[in-house]
Amino acid sequence: MAELRARVSDWRAAGLTVGLVPTMGALHAGHLQLVRRAFEDCDRVVVSIFVNPLQFDRPGDLASYPRDEAADREKLVTAGVQVLYGPLVEEMYPEHFSTGVMVAALSEGLCGAHRPGHFGGVATVVSKLLLQCLPDRAYFGEKDFQQLRVIERVTRDLDIPATIVPVETVREPDGLAMSSRNRLLTDQQRRAAPKLFAVLTEMAVQLADGTTAAEPVLEAGRKSLSAAGFERVEYLELRDSNLLRPLERADRPSRLFAAAWLGAVRLIDNLPVIDRQPEGRGD
Template sequence: MTDIETLHTVAELRARVRAWRANGERVALVPTMGALHAGHVALMEAAHRHADRIVVSIFVNPTQFAPTEDLARYPRTLDADRDKASAAGVDVAFAPDAVEMYPNGFATTVSLAGPALGLETDFRPTHFAGVATVVAKLFTQTTPDVALFGEKDYQQLAVVTRMARDLDLPVQVIGVPTVRESDGLALSSRNIYLSAEERRTAPLLYRALNEAAGAIRSGLPVAGAIEAARDAVRQGGFALDYLDARHAETLAPIAALGDGPIRLLVAARLGATRLIDNIPVPD
């Protein structure tokens, strides 16, 4: 069994952080929903470059799941998560329960616009309100100098970055590149839901994005490259939610390579599993 310190209440967390601050130490936060994998470990390893102390939160946040989504079956593996965090040199695992995070009478959420509009919210309209609210709480509970998020959830990274800036939250939000399997599939806690056949098909998403990026770089109009990628994903057996080109900083729709840095983003269902991915279009 790991010996990592595990805290379950906000009061305990704040006391631990105060002690670190009294010693002049910088603090990093890695927010997670558990079911940790190599992508999460990459966030923890990156945190060492920015801070003296690291907190990993492990909390399956109910407010970011719609009633039809997989909250009940989302993997919960706290002991294994603590082992991985300990091996990565994390100081504290913060593992509150839902009542600690949302006490009786809780009635406040963060209202969003800008990068939160479109893409995910076309299909999960309440998702980012739940994400932003829990992240804002984690920021105020932990008061980190830096917080690290994976680029796999690129829209989430943009939403959190915008929220921290708009609300003057004193934390630097840092994006960490997506960690992939050898065949290109982005690591995700939901990959365990894929059947063997679906797992063989899943890397098509990454290939389709790369083909679209290459086509755009070679001069093909953005709209044409995107439509070809959508066709490839559908023909591969996915039910496509979206595949689109957006401005990499604002996530506003973008029509041409010269209009700014481009990020290609996709979400699609393979069987019962929803997968997301994204890549930049190189300058």
């Protein structure tokens, strides 16, 4: 951490701007899009790789999370990243570590309802990374949209001097949102996985007029996912884009959110319904 802060301090003394891309490794094209966006805005880019144990509610999920440090480093060097920051767990959470960051309301429901403590772990680690690096901007993908809103609220409420920049979800040619977990899918599951995006897309079209009741559309979507081979639909909901409150119809800026299981792999995705006004932050 001291070396990172010294490097960033030198950049700032030279009048350079700094972007941070926090990741948990197993990098794919979605992560590299965050890096490219950071280079568009900033003079120097830091990428952190840290598999954060605080945001895993199941030990097996933490143990199975894909890791490929050598390949990650090669991709970042090729992309021109100036600093790869890879702290150890004992550096991030030293003995007797006892402080956490919690965000009410935005952390509830959706993934928060099914992964106890997850967003507390996210808010805590991102707060630490932002304070360790003190970037001008930090970049997060919209695939984890609830996480994005939580992080925006953390930086606002705690007066952390960094701008949070959302970056649109990067997808495979068949529509599947890129994720480190996709590599855990079997061939059969991978063929079924794009149905998640397809169902969200169909539902967004049906709800776009702002008057159609959401629940019948959501129920049909759940049945379509089950028919496609998803063993369990954890949630499929229409929510306000800013405060993530449940909606009965898309009569304001809104998004569809989904989490569903193919075997042991949990996939998430979200899609905006055509908005009648721009999305703001999670205020």
